[in-house]
Amino acid sequence: MSDLMDSLYSIFIIDSKQITIILKLLLALFCGGVIGYERGRHSQPAGLRTHIIIAVGSCLIMVLSIHLGDLYNGDRTRIAAQVVSGIGFLGGAAIIRFKFAVKGVTTVATIWTTAGIGLSIGGGLYLVSLVASGIVMFTLMALNVWERKVFKKGSINKLVLEANRDLDLIAEVFKLLDNYNIVIRNLGLTEDIVQNLMEINVTVILPDQISVKSLFYDLSNLKGVLKIHLDQKDMASIKSRLPY
Incomplete structure (x- = not known):
């Protein structure tokens, strides 16, 4: 019985490594949420919740990929690499929802990029992820204002x-x-x-x-x-x- 309790305790004990992973997930939530909020404001099919889930999920997959790669001395990128191809299904759904509507393409691009940001956070590239999020927001908002003035x-x-x-x-x-x-x-x-x-x-x-x-x-x-x-x-x- 004591062995069982010790096993359960070891499962739920929070060490510095798990704290780091939790912080990664929270940062992914923030980056995905910022981009998703902007998409949701413009009535896009993939908004706040979708982008948050994509970012957090991608981050978690990257963390898992690194962990299993180190644990079994294997390829640390094999699992994470499937996110890049798999995210295409979500992107395709965004376009299909609006048939041939061109406006869906921007949302597809943000979905794909948000997955990349999540993977970057999972890989420990925090500053790069924040800069990438800033570039995406600049493209969606600042260039939008400029484009309206031009046209x-x-x-x-x-x-x-x-x-x-x-x-x-x-x-x-x-x-x-x-x-x-x-x-x-x-x-x-x-x-x-x-x-x-x-x-x-x-x-x-x-x-x-x-x-x-x-x-x-x-x-x-x-x-x-x-x-x-x-x-x-x-x-x-x-x-x-x-x-x-």
């Missing part, structure tokens, strides 16, 4: 095109919009395989000096385009989330 001379609109089902048409639409110096912020695509039709939804920033009539005329001349209109519905929520 402020224009109005945000949702352009909807109904057309025959032809994915090559999307490239033609993009090329035409580029000729008009129109900034494309988001892309959505809905396909009707039965009727061989598709609906292209493009959130764009239209320059103030642009002729919408001329734009519509050129778009309507593209082969396969059946109908074009500007959809003002839900534009307030779209504006609040751009540019992501």
